[in-house]
Amino acid sequence: MSLFSPVELAPRDPILGLNEAFNADTRANKVNLGVGVYCNEAGKVPLLRAVQAAEEARVAEHAARAYLPIDGLAPYDLAVQKLLFGADSALLDSGRLITAQALGGTGALKLGADFLYRLTDKRTVAISNPSWENHRALFEAAGYDVVNYTYFDPATNGLNLDGMLADLDALPEGSVVILHACCHNPTGVDLSLADWAKVIDVVGRRQLVPFLDIAYQGFGENLEDDAVAVRLFAESGLPFLVASSFSKSFSLYGERVGALTMVTASKEETAPVLSQLKRVIRTNYSNPPTHGAKVVAAVLTNPELYAQWEDELAEMRDRIRDMRAALVEKLRAAGVEQDVSFIQRQRGMFSFSGLSKDQVARLADEFGIYAVGSGRICVAALNTSNIDAVATAMAAVMK
Ligand code: PLP
Numbered sequence: 001m002s003l004f005s006p007v008e009l010a011p012r013d014p015i016l017g018l019n020e021a022f023n024a025d026t027r028a029n030k031v032n033l034g035v036g037v038y039c040n041e042a043g044k045v046p047l048l049r050a051v052q053a054a055e056e057a058r059v060a061e062h063a064a065r066a067y068l069p070i071d072g073l074a075p076y077d078l079a080v081q082k083l084l085f086g087a088d089s090a091l092l093d094s095g096r097l098i099t100a101q102a103l104g105g106t107g108a109l110k111l112g113a114d115f116l117y118r119l120t121d122k123r124t125v126a127i128s129n130p131s132w133e134n135h136r137a138l139f140e141a142a143g144y145d146v147v148n149y150t151y152f153d154p155a156t157n158g159l160n161l162d163g164m165l166a167d168l169d170a171l172p173e174g175s176v177v178i179l180h181a182c183c184h185n186p187t188g189v190d191l192s193l194a195d196w197a198k199v200i201d202v203v204g205r206r207q208l209v210p211f212l213d214i215a216y217q218g219f220g221e222n223l224e225d226d227a228v229a230v231r232l233f234a235e236s237g238l239p240f241l242v243a244s245s246f247s248k249s250f251s252l253y254g255e256r257v258g259a260l261t262m263v264t265a266s267k268e269e270t271a272p273v274l275s276q277l278k279r280v281i282r283t284n285y286s287n288p289p290t291h292g293a294k295v296v297a298a299v300l301t302n303p304e305l306y307a308q309w310e311d312e313l314a315e316m317r318d319r320i321r322d323m324r325a326a327l328v329e330k331l332r333a334a335g336v337e338q339d340v341s342f343i344q345r346q347r348g349m350f351s352f353s354g355l356s357k358d359q360v361a362r363l364a365d366e367f368g369i370y371a372v373g374s375g376r377i378c379v380a381a382l383n384t385s386n387i388d389a390v391a392t393a394m395a396a397v398m399k
Contacts, residue, residue: 022370030368031386033377041383046251050309054298068287070278072101076293079300080259084230095267098274100260101288105215105245108260112241113142114280122174132185152187157342159189168202176209182226183216183348186376190347196229200236215245218313220347239265255292323382330391336398349380359397367393
């Protein structure tokens, strides 16, 4: 027997499986709505002009590649804080903020998970039902028991706020609660300002540990409004964590640009917390990579590039909105009688379309249109060339 012979094949990643099936499909008009990336009107992952300009300037510098500090590039970390809390936030000078550059949003969540695991003996993490599929796997792998709290209401295609509050209220004290700050993945259903206030109230009263995941800032309403949950938590005075991702908003998926931010209760807590977080980083990957953070920091700290980036972000957001409106209109025109208006109310890249597993299977088999089994479709994969085929096929399986 060899060292590796007992190793069993891990279960296939459902999304990767879907991509394989899509790639093997020979139909010319096939469409992949399973992807988790923004595609432009041409169906391509864009290179943002602001990113290109920052990259060209960086290449022209011919800079040497020394190590970054363990917690990353300082101007990047500060720029992340300004995006989260607002450029005028009193928190910026409070001494209560810790930000460490991380390997994408996933890396930020993992740093937070490992840090909290060492900090307390509380082992429950609550995630929304449904949630981004990696939340469960990531926190289980970090040693936690992962439970669900009620979130999506299939009856209204909206939020079940009462169910959510009741479930949060019933969690053991000290449980970590993962909250999607905006553009909930996979449902596209977000909390209102008033809803957030109620959640913060329960979280504070039950002494839960809020961990906000913000992977789509700018894809909902705009950069400021999409940070409302982060800012309400900041106002509450509670300690909390935030995982930022710039994969989508800068279209820098492969560069792994994210950050973990922690808001402490007092500035005295900050130095010890930062020192322990650095230990987590040091023993995992030592220090983060340079390129993505340099590019993002360059865009965020240069007013011209920032304005250009905001325009490009708005372009992406508006295109998704147009696709939502067009899909609703075309479904109705194709004779769908069910109410599909919720598709237009949802925010971010995804829509929980309400399609059943069987309907999703029929879409793939009969029409070459691939969606996730849960019914999640990536609205950002729609464009004017494929939307008619998608609407016709969806209408056919919905009747
Ligand atoms: N959190 C949510 C809710 C996501 O949807 C994603 C990516 O799909 C991530 C985190 C991870 O982002 P990244 O690719 O930056 O690791």
